[in-house]
Amino acid sequence: MERREILLGNGAIALGIVESGCQVVTAYPGTPSSEIIPEVVRFVKTGGFNTYVEWSTNEKVGLDTAFAASISGKRAACCMKQVGLNVAADSLMSCAYLGTVGGLVIISCDEPMPHSSATEQDTRSMAKFAKVPVLDPSTPQEAREMVGVAFSLSEEFRVPVILRPAVRVCHARQSITYGPMVEGGRKADFRKNPDRWAATPRFRLTLHAELNEKGIEIGKRFDRLSAHNFHDLKPGKQYPLGIIAGGVPYAVLRDILREEDRTDIPVLKLGAPYPFPESLTSDFLSACEKVLVVEETDAFIEYLIRDRHKVLGRLSGHIPREGELLPQVIHRKVSDVLSELGQQSLKEEESVMAMAVVKELGLPVRKPTLCPGCPHRAAFFAIRKALPKAIITSDIGCYTLGINMGAVDTILDMGAAITMAAGFYHSFEQDGVAQPIVSTIGDSTFFHSGTSGLLNAVYNGAKFILVIMDNLTTAMTGMQPTPALGIRADGSKGKAISLEKTVIGCGVEFMEVVDSYDLEKMNEVLKKASAYVNDPGGGIAVIIARHPCLIAYREKAIPEKKKVLITDDCVECNFCIEHFECPAIFQDQELGRTSINQQICSGCGVCLSVCPTGAIVEAA
């Protein structure tokens, strides 16, 4: 029976994965990709399929795992955010050479702006770097279809294929119709072939040649008009301006041109942009005087066009070189180009006047903050108080928001809280300076790529305090379980990995576990840890600051709620607002005093020991 359901783009991708008979699915959570796995699990459970689904400890681990499934003849997929593909790049580069047996599809989700990412990198460039095909969907429905196309391509040409949906596909919602699905029933069949699967450098040259050949053949395929690479040129007609677009910008452009009935502007959509469809593109270029390339997140198609004398885009400055190509940006830029070419521009934007009105209001910008009652806030407050001179290295996760409390000095990449702390230690120690350093990392990030850095730091004699902020979940990306919980992607029981044993296993000799809410105890342990680090025989001191995340564990995170009030002892020094930064403590403009917003206060009671004048008290 057919169903019509509103699916998140990531749900549509999950549907595509399960519909394609994919039997092994791996992923590490990261915005905007995180919802793919839970949706795969939902479809798999509905179908009663025996699909293997895992949250891997990191993206490289996930891709290696999926690759083994592929060369056992099964279809496999590995999902991640765009920066996750950097972590998996070692695996990607090599498996492109080795090739696939069962279809192997890598889903790497891009994020212009970047709303929740470290970079605006373009996965299409990573695909080109690895010399593997990439598909670039414009809508959730197209993403779903492209998953199927990717599996077929991967099996036909024996090469991994990348799907790169951007955030406006992943987090779009679309009504989608689907029918019953069939389970992929292939049996694992690994055929030994050391020249390929264990290729030594001697064989790698041959494999490289094979990969280049595949690229040429796939490029020819992408040159043919298809559901994903097409244009609306009328035969024999010449146009003053044509537009080449792919991915999300294509969807935006298509809507704008239809809305304004601009059939005079032909569009070449490149949903399969690499290996580059050279002749298709050059046909389009021939029919146009000028061609504007509208693409995200970087110049890619524009670079691949060899003769750019007609081409306008990011490189020529006609399209912004960074940031998201929102509808209003595309509307304005297309209109500007049309005017520049002496063509009829698009309709005037209705919103210009409103933008000016809003700007004049001078509305406050709402920064993302740690939630009321967040255990990370308590830990950061204690660290700042106990070691005000410390360099605090941090990492990727909710605790990045400790930056609002002045408790985060560096963020680089997953795991860098530890590796950079070691780097700082050696840099200062070399000059004979005993610089206090505190490294802060979340539990999931620690399992992702913290352990190798910790092993290295212990081995090479670095000395600093490492606070593992253990909130018993992967909070920022939507409460995925961590290896320490022993809960697997499908909700089944796995083997729980002890954080404590892992730390000890890395060679650490000082470790204490503290409840993050207990500021007094935290202060005491930080002092003790500091003494250990400064002792000539000391080393790395690890503190596990543990308290469950309030969003994930709700009532369980605060067994006894405390009703908190601010008394007349408050001298309006703003210390709590600036240094504790709880959204529930605010300056009430009407009353002209610091107050507690009882509606959002979690009742954690941590702020009771924060006020310098003791004005924050528990209600009788």
Next chain:
Amino acid sequence: MNTINLVLCGLGGQGILFMTKALSQAAIQKGYDVMGAETHGMAQRGGSVVSHLRLGDVQGSLVLPGSAQLVLALEENEGYKNLPFVAPAGRLFVNTSSPAFPNKKVKDYLDAKGIQCRGVPASSIAIAMGTPMSSNLALLGYFSASANDPFSHEDLRLVIQQISPDRLKEKNLMVFDAGFDRGMEEKKTLKA
């Protein structure tokens, strides 16, 4: 069918996603194709949350500023911030109890563009019903009092009933109805 664009906005935790779900479900039941865009990830942590909803034959998930027939805001400043989305002669419903709403400059703009604007005490309604976190339902209920195209009050009420989890169904409908009653009252007063 012409495209219908809606923008729902507020702060993280106010239930924007639930409102989006209700409206999209109502649209799908009316035979519309639905496309929408949501805020996830870091931006969700206490920051501004915006949800775009587009009904009809569209591929892009974001609403072009100046083209939303309806904007529902669960917080006053967020309502102002999203003012550029409202189309001329469109409608703007904002959760606020402030007698000074809308701001004078904004009012001039609204009048110039023929935009219908309502300040709705959705939070007060929700608090009075003992469910301070359901201002989203109060606002939806209030809006439903003047809704007819593409969905009516009955359509929206039915959807709330369908998508609310069992343990919240009764409460949700109660707040929705309270919002609706207030909407009807004010409609009468306006007419009189």
